[in-house]
Amino acid sequence: MAETIAKKPEAKEREPLFGPKEKKLLTDPLNDNNPITVQVLGICSALAVTTLVYPSVIMSIAVVFVTAFSSLFTSLLRKSIPKQVRMIVQLVIIATLVTIVEQVLKALNFEVYKQLSVFIGLIITNCIVMGRLEAFSMANRPWRSFLDGIGNGLGYGAILIIVAVLRELFGKGSLFAGSPLAIQIIGPSSDYILDTSAISWLGWYQNNNLMVLSGAAMFIIGVLIWVHRTWNPKLVDVS
Amino acid sequence: MELVNIFIKSAFIENLVLTYFLGMCSYLAVSKTVKTAFGLGLAVIFVLGITMPINWLITNLLLSETGLLGMDLTFLRLILFIAVIASMVQLVEMVIEKFSPALYNSLGIFLPLITVNCAILGGSLFMVSKEYNLSESVAFGLGGGFGWFLAIIAIAAIREKLKYSNVPAPLRGLGIAFIITGLMGLAFLSLLGIDPAAF
Numbered sequence: 001m002a003e004t005i006a007k008k009p010e011a012k013e014r015e016p017l018f019g020p021k022e023k024k025l026l027t028d029p030l031n032d033n034n035p036i037t038v039q040v041l042g043i044c045s046a047l048a049v050t051t052l053v054y055p056s057v058i059m060s061i062a063v064v065f066v067t068a069f070s071s072l073f074t075s076l077l078r079k080s081i082p083k084q085v086r087m088i089v090q091l092v093i094i095a096t097l098v099t100i101v102e103q104v105l106k107a108l109n110f111e112v113y114k115q116l117s118v119f120i121g122l123i124i125t126n127c128i129v130m131g132r133l134e135a136f137s138m139a140n141r142p143w144r145s146f147l148d149g150i151g152n153g154l155g156y157g158a159i160l161i162i163v164a165v166l167r168e169l170f171g172k173g174s175l176f177a178g179s180p181l182a183i184q185i186i187g188p189s190s191d192y193i194l195d196t197s198a199i200s201w202l203g204w205y206q207n208n209n210l211m212v213l214s215g216a217a218m219f220i221i222g223v224l225i226w227v228h229r230t231w232n233p234k235l236v237d238v239s
Numbered sequence: 240m241e242l243v244n245i246f247i248k249s250a251f252i253e254n255l256v257l258t259y260f261l262g263m264c265s266y267l268a269v270s271k272t273v274k275t276a277f278g279l280g281l282a283v284i285f286v287l288g289i290t291m292p293i294n295w296l297i298t299n300l301l302l303s304e305t306g307l308l309g310m311d312l313t314f315l316r317l318i319l320f321i322a323v324i325a326s327m328v329q330l331v332e333m334v335i336e337k338f339s340p341a342l343y344n345s346l347g348i349f350l351p352l353i354t355v356n357c358a359i360l361g362g363s364l365f366m367v368s369k370e371y372n373l374s375e376s377v378a379f380g381l382g383g384g385f386g387w388f389l390a391i392i393a394i395a396a397i398r399e400k401l402k403y404s405n406v407p408a409p410l411r412g413l414g415i416a417f418i419i420t421g422l423m424g425l426a427f428l429s430l431l432g433i434d435p436a437a438f
Contacts (some may be wrong), residue, residue: 043264127355
């Protein structure tokens with residue numbers, strides 16, 4: 001990546017590889033420009049996996065990988081892509097990366113692959129990927145596009161994991177069920193944790209089945225947007 | 240009867256937006272007025288109904304081991320599906336433009352948007368994982384499209400009325416749209432008890 005920056009002829013002095021501007025690219029999507037609560041991109045599909053934390057973490061990693069590398073490759077190719085067919089080129093890049101993710105996950109962790117089912121494939125049409133390619137990578141240098149991709153993937157993953165933690169904790173009383181780290185935190189042990197002797201506090205807690213339904217994810221996101229905008233008033237929708 | 244069953248199930252019980260969050264982006268972006276929501280909804284039904292059987296043929300004739308090529312090529316599925324969807328949307332757009340300019344003008348801008356609507360790709364992937372046959376996949380496509388159409392019309396109508404209500408400022412726009420969608424999801428759950436055999 002360093003060579004591509006150095007090669008740029010009009011840059012008078014070599015820009016730092018990781019200066020304040022680059023840091024902003026990474027942190028901006030976590031707050032001021034969050035893909036889900038602010039840009040409203042990429043809500044499609046991925047939220048359906050947030051009933052459990054473990055698949056959500058894997059989904060987030062997959063999204064970060066796809067956003068980062070699709071941004072990098074599109075940015076590398078940006079001068080040779082004809083404008084009329086750029087959508088198709090972008091789609092092919094994204095689809096290839098998603099296929100790689102799908103095959104790797106299938107080989108490494110078949111259980112989670114089955115749980116995520118079609119949603120891994122749906123990263124292709126996740127608007128956040130395409131949105132960043134159109135808005136950022138087509139006009140910026142590879143290294144910065146790569147960082148922007150990682151930042152947006154992380155901003156997206158953060159929301160995904162917050163929603164999943166709330167849904168799993170109150171819906172099933174556990175965290176990380178299905179993974180080696182599985183723990184039962186509150187309430188009676190759920191079906192996902194076979195070890196019934198698992199430590200559990202607040203045994204009287206009855207699992208709230210509403211949290212497992214898809215509606216709960218919508219409520220949680222609605223409330224997250226509310227909290228986020230109260231805390232950061234410049235984001236309030238004026239229309 | 241089996242087909243009616245699949246249609247009703249995919250339209251109401253396993254609604255693409257309300258249960259699987261598919262097509263949320265355009266669902267939220269284009270639901271400000273009923274008129275535009277209606278156009279987009281129709282286009283989605285149309286494209287889902289067309290791409291579903293084509294993708295079924297691709298999966299079963301080209302990619303499966305028992306197909307024409309005799310090789311297991313399922314890893315190419317995602318790329319082929321998205322290519323089919325992109326080209327079908329383009330084709331549908333050209334055909335509509337030629338034969339029905341009135342419809343084209345009302346759908347115009349929404350058609351290209353549909354390529355990246357997750358509901359279309361999601362529908363095809365669900366069709367594969369549920370192992371439907373050709374006619375079942377058509378019913379599934381039309382049902383899924385119809386469910387999406389109903390959901391977007393409903394939210395557009397609610398959001399039109401919502402303009403006159405006093406929503407807390409930070410919740411305005413997006414936040415309230417999410418909460419309404421959640422409530423609609425709960426309302427659709429009450430349709431779980433539908434017995435398709437009664438139709």
